Amino acid sequence: xxxxxxxxxxxxxxxxxxxxxxxxxxxxxxxxxxxxFRQAPGQEREFVATTSxxxxxxxxADSVKGRFTISRDNAKNTVxxxxxxxxxxxxxxxxxxxxxxxxxxxxxERAAYDYWGQGxxxxxxx
Numbered sequence: 292x293x294x295x296x297x298x299x300x301x302x303x304x305x306x307x308x309x310x311x312x313x314x315x316x317x318x319x320x321x322x323x324x325x326x327x328f329r330q331a332p333g334q335e336r337e338f339v340a341t342t343s344x345x346x347x348x349x350x351x352a353d354s355v356k357g358r359f360t361i362s363r364d365n366a367k368n369t370v371x372x373x374x375x376x377x378x379x380x381x382x383x384x385x386x387x388x389x390x391x392x393x394x395x396x397x398x399x400e401r402a403a404y405d406y407w408g409q410g411x412x413x414x415x416x417x
Contacts, residue, residue: 293317293389293406300385300411303377307415311372313387313408320368321345324390324397326404327361327372329383329413336386340372341397348397355381377415384410 294316303309311327326341340361342349349361358377363370370387388404390397398404 293320293323295387295389295406295408297385297387297408297411300413302414302416305377305379305415305417307377308373308375309377309413311374311385311387311411311413313370313372315368315370315389317368321365322392323406324392325361325363325370326388326390326397326399327370327385328388328401328404329381329385330410331383334383336401338399338401339385341390341399342370343397344392350397350399352399374413377413379415379417382413382415384412386410 297313299311327339328336330336340351342361346363358375360373387408389406390404
């Protein structure tokens with residue numbers, strides 16, 4: 292069982308930056324791939340970024356590639372999402388999620404993730 296708590300959301304102007312954090316409970320954080328997803332009002336929850344258990348492999352949605360960076364610190368049981376050059380269309384609730392791996396690499400699909408945080412709101416004003 293893993294409990295995830297996101298923080299770092301807020302209101303920022305277009306072009307600004309935010310850094311989201313997701314703190315995980317438990318001693319087996321390095322046994323999970325970690326992902327970030329987001330959900331805007333009236334829309335489906337969508338993939339943003341994922342990192343392998345080691346942090347060596349990372350993947351991004353095309354819409355955020357080059358602007359967002361996912362990273363993790365296994366000693367602190369924390370995964371981060373650095374968001375730069377923010378746009379109004381990045382406005383959403385951002386969720387972190389943990390994937391038990393099951394012998395495969397990090398995934399983009401929601402269904403691959405076993406545990407979810409409660410989300411943190413990011414609002415980008417134009």
